Amino acid sequence: MTHSDTTHFPPSHPPVKFGKIGVLLVNLGTPDGTDFTSMRRYLKEFLTDRRVIEWSRWKWYPILFGIVLNTRPRKVGKAYETIWNKDRNESYLRTYTRSQGELMAERLKDLANVKIEWAMRYGQPAIGDKIAELQADGCDRILIFPLYPQYAAATTATVNDKVFEKLLSMRWQPAIRTVPTYHDDETYIDALAVSIERHLATLDWEPEMLIASFHGIPMSYFKQGDPYHCYCHKTGRLLRERLGRTKDNFMVTFQSRFGPEEWLQPYTDKTVEKLAQDGVKRIAVVNPGFVSDCLETLEEIAGEAAHSFYEHGGEKFVHIPCLNDSTEGMDVLEKVVRRELQGWI
Known part of the structure; x- marks a missing residue:
């Protein structure tokens, strides 16, 4: 057989899913544990965010890596130990955020093509990973919901930054919406x-x-x-x-x-x-x-x-206590999500 007789096909691709809408609830973040290593990893990600600490790097990094990350993890770890959810071996922030995601999915069951996920700006589950999961599941439109009623650059904006940072690496980007401040809702x-x-x-x-x-x-x-x-x-x-x-x-x-x-x-x-x-x-x-x-x-x-x-x-x-996953708290989150999904559903 000569070369001209052959046809080379590209590797087969799995079927591409599309047509769903993702909703990603994002909270600040949490360490994975109260030990020094977990706390240092979490604090490093948090305190190297330029939205959180706006000092010049040459001024801030010697303090951060020379002092803060060597001393603060133990102190903050002890503080976390006093309020740690021992039953689940995790912070209550993770417990409540997970619950908010699960309850939101239950409340939006009438929207058949909407999928709910939750993530953390710092720590796990990571924003980029969840965006990839949602897209792989067929979500070509994703609503990003930073869980901060009052907008601030160090909270809401840095969530949005992380989302768009993920998009920079994606060939096929989903359409993105971000939830605005709801401080006076x-x-x-x-x-x-x-x-x-x-x-x-x-x-x-x-x-x-x-x-x-x-x-x-x-x-x-x-x-x-x-x-x-x-x-x-x-x-x-x-x-x-x-x-x-x-x-x-x-x-x-x-x-x-x-x-x-x-x-x-x-x-x-x-x-x-x-x-x-x-x-x-x-x-x-x-x-x-x-x-x-x-x-x-x-x-x-x-x-x-x-x-x-x-x-x-x-x-x-x-x-x-905060609103957490209470009925009233979920009423607020559900109202915001349904409002911001208008035009997509």
């Missing part, structure tokens, strides 16, 4: 209010002050145009009005600052301390910016802030 505000009212109804005392504590960002980020501060205050105002409270018994504060820079104020820890010193005996703290309880709510607020309040003269302290 009526269902969200109502869910928060119902959660607060229900929790306070279980107490035999009334808080003199209700604090809405949001995660902070450096003041420099705000000055460069980040809208996060404004979104937090609007959420706070709408929640205060919905609860029928006044500025005398409701306030917005910011927590979790890191490093030497000035961050958004007032600081939650300093506020809690001062309230106790000023004679306020009973306070409640809620975290409207977190869709799931995590280290910053369970350890930093329910643990450290409570201890500080008692230490400085306070008598009654309660942390109101």
Whole structure:
């Protein structure tokens, strides 16, 4: 047989699936364990993100790799141990995010061609892996849902960055939509209010002050145009009005600052301390910016802030849980997903 008699076919390809829509819920992230190695791996990914730490690399990396990643993993690991989900051997953030994904799939069963997945910006399951899975399953359109009610560059934007970074490596890209801020959504505000009212109804005392504590960002980020501060205050105002409270018994504060820079104020820890010193005996703290309880709510607020309040003269302290996978919390997430899928379904 001569060369001209043969026909060379390319390797056979498996059937290409298409026509489905993916929804990817993305939360901040979690270490795989509380040990030094797991914590260091997680913190390295988190703290090398240019959206999180905007310092120049030559200034930040010697501090990060010389000091922070050698000392902080043990400290943060011990903090995680105090709030670790021992039954599943994982952080509660992973537990709740998984549950939110499963419950969302159940709620959207009427949409036959929609598939729900969940991922973490830092740690596992990774965003890129989940996008690849969704596409392989036939999703040629994917809705990305960063689980942050208030947009910030260090949270929402870095999720979107990671998504589009994955697209850079894909020959056949799915169409992508990203969920916008929902800080003033009526269902969200109502869910928060119902959660607060229900929790306070279980107490035999009334808080003199209700604090809405949001995660902070450096003041420099705000000055460069980040809208996060404004979104937090609007959420706070709408929640205060919905609860029928006044500025005398409701306030917005910011927590979790890191490093030497000035961050958004007032600081939650300093506020809690001062309230106790000023004679306020009973306070409640809620975290409207977190869709799931995590280290910053369970350890930093329910643990450290409570201890500080008692230490400085306070008598009654309660942390109101996040919406997590509650019915009200899922109502919010479902409403946002259905709204953002319009035109695709």
